[in-house]
Amino acid sequence: MKNIYSLCLLVLFSFSTPAQTTTTFTINANDEDATIDDYNSGGNYPGEIDMVSRAWTISSVPVVWRSVFKFDLSCIPSNAIIQNASLSLYYATQNSYGNQQHESLTNSDESVVQRITSAWTENTVTWNNQPSTTSADQLILPQSTSGTQDYLNMNVTAMVQQMVGSVNNGFLMKLTNEAYYANLIFASGDNPDSSKHPQLVVTYTVPGISCVTLRMDQGSQDATVDDYNAGGNYPNEIDMVSRAWTISSVPVVWRSLFKFDFPCSMAGATVQSAHLSLYYAAQNSYGNQQHESLTNSDESVVQRITSTWTANTVTWNNQPSTTNADQVILPQSTSGTEDYTNYDVTGMVQQMVNSNNNGFLIKLTNEAYYANLIFASGDNPDTSKHAKLEICYSIPSGVNEIKSEDGLLVYPVPSCGLFTIENKNRSEEKVEIVNVLGESVYPSFMLGAHQMKTINDKLKAGIYFIIVENATGRQVKKLICQ
Numbered sequence: 001m002k003n004i005y006s007l008c009l010l011v012l013f014s015f016s017t018p019a020q021t022t023t024t025f026t027i028n029a030n031d032e033d034a035t036i037d038d039y040n041s042g043g044n045y046p047g048e049i050d051m052v053s054r055a056w057t058i059s060s061v062p063v064v065w066r067s068v069f070k071f072d073l074s075c076i077p078s079n080a081i082i083q084n085a086s087l088s089l090y091y092a093t094q095n096s097y098g099n100q101q102h103e104s105l106t107n108s109d110e111s112v113v114q115r116i117t118s119a120w121t122e123n124t125v126t127w128n129n130q131p132s133t134t135s136a137d138q139l140i141l142p143q144s145t146s147g148t149q150d151y152l153n154m155n156v157t158a159m160v161q162q163m164v165g166s167v168n169n170g171f172l173m174k175l176t177n178e179a180y181y182a183n184l185i186f187a188s189g190d191n192p193d194s195s196k197h198p199q200l201v202v203t204y205t206v207p208g209i210s211c212v213t214l215r216m217d218q219g220s221q222d223a224t225v226d227d228y229n230a231g232g233n234y235p236n237e238i239d240m241v242s243r244a245w246t247i248s249s250v251p252v253v254w255r256s257l258f259k260f261d262f263p264c265s266m267a268g269a270t271v272q273s274a275h276l277s278l279y280y281a282a283q284n285s286y287g288n289q290q291h292e293s294l295t296n297s298d299e300s301v302v303q304r305i306t307s308t309w310t311a312n313t314v315t316w317n318n319q320p321s322t323t324n325a326d327q328v329i330l331p332q333s334t335s336g337t338e339d340y341t342n343y344d345v346t347g348m349v350q351q352m353v354n355s356n357n358n359g360f361l362i363k364l365t366n367e368a369y370y371a372n373l374i375f376a377s378g379d380n381p382d383t384s385k386h387a388k389l390e391i392c393y394s395i396p397s398g399v400n401e402i403k404s405e406d407g408l409l410v411y412p413v414p415s416c417g418l419f420t421i422e423n424k425n426r427s428e429e430k431v432e433i434v435n436v437l438g439e440s441v442y443p444s445f446m447l448g449a450h451q452m453k454t455i456n457d458k459l460k461a462g463i464y465f466i467i468v469e470n471a472t473g474r475q476v477k478k479l480i481c482q
Helices: 157-165 346-354
Strands: 008-013 020-026 032-037 050-058 061-070 081-089 111-116 133-141 151-155 171-175 182-187 199-205 210-215 221-226 239-247 250-259 270-278 300-305 322-330 340-344 360-364 371-376 388-394 408-411 419-423 429-435 440-447 452-455 462-470 473-481
Touching (some): 050 171, 111 157, 300 346, 346 388
Antiparallel strands (some): 008 473, 020 199, 050 061, 050 182, 061 171, 111 171, 221 250, 239 371, 250 360, 408 419, 429 440, 429 462
C-alpha cells in the first residue's frame, strides 16, 4: 500500500543505547592524495606512489615537498561520537626518490600531520593553491629511528571528530622544520604494494536512533534489462522502468535494478523504518513518455534481490533472483507524471542489513503490453529526481524493553498537534519527547500508573521519539510528522 504521511504515524520499537562500531579505512588509487613542491609550484602530482614530508635540493636549489591525503569517511553519521581514531603510515619500499629511506642528514625528519580546513582535489592541488590547515590537535611524527620505520596507530581522534562533525578536508603532512636535508617517505594510495597504503581505524558510537537519507547517483549501482536484447547490458540509462511495450510489433518487457549503499554504521542494526521514494523522469529514454496504462495496468512491484549482480554486467539472461517476501506494490498511476513517495520497505531493508544488500528490482505486476512506469535513475540529469531511501535505525545493545501487558497509549492517531499519552503500565514512568538529534522538544515529566497527560504543543514536520523509562527498562514510540 502507498503510505502518504499527511498526518502522523505511530510505531512501537525497542530502545537501545549507543554501541561501538569500528571501521577500517584505506586510501587506494581512487581516493584523494597528492604531493606538492615549491620547485614546480604550479605543478600537480596526483599519481605519486609515495607521500612525503621532505626538504632536499634539485641541482643545488632547495626544494620543499608536502603531501595531502583524505580518507572517505562519508559512511560515518555526522552525529557520531569518535571514541578513537588511529592513523598508520607505512614506509614506501618502492618510491619516487630512488627507493630512498627515511633520512635526517643535516636536519631532523620530525614531521607534523595537520587537519586541512579548506577544499582541494587531487587533480588540481598545487603548491600555489594548497589548502589551509590548523595546528589544533595536530600530530607530531617523531624523528625516525630507522630508515624503513612504519609509523603505526597514531592518535588522531580529535581531528577525525572535527572531520565527521563538520567538513572532511583530510590531512596535510610536512616537516616540522623544512630545511634540507631530511625526509619521511610513506606509501600513498597509488603505491603498487597495497598492504602499505595509509590506514585509518575509527571506533565510534551513534547516540540513540540514527536517521540517514540515501540518494542514487552516477556512482550507484542501477541498470535496466529487457528481453528484446536479452544479452545486452544497460548500466547508464537515465531512467528506471517497469515496462511492457513493443519494438517493431515484437512484445518486449523491461525491468530495472537498483541498490543503495548503506552506511557502515548500519552493520548489525535494527531498522526502525525505511521508506523508498521514486520520482517520474521528465527526461527519459522513451521520447519523454509518461506513466501509461494503455492496454494493461502499469501497477508494479518492488522486490528484494537475493543474489549478486553489477550494473556493468547484468543482462536479462543473467538477472539475479528475487523474493516476494515484504514486497511493495506500486498501484496503477493516477497521472502520467506521478511521483511514488514514502513507500514502506522496512522489512526488505532489514533483510538487506541481516544478510546481503543486493538492492531492489522493479517490474510490472502483469508484464503484458502496453504499460509502463518511468522513474529517474541515478544517471538522470535532474538530480532532484534521483531515487531516495530514508532509513532510521538503532544498534542493539541488550537494554531491556519495558515488560508490560498493556504498555503506553498515544491518541488520537494520527495526530501531531494536541495528543494524549496514557500510561497503561502498573508502575510510574518517566516520559521524554525528543527529535532525531536527541534534543528535547517538550519538558520531561513523570506519569503515574494508569495516568494520562495531554500534550498541547504542535510539532513541526519531522521525526520524534517518545522515550518512556522505568525500573525494568525503556520503551520508545516513534512519531513521523509531515
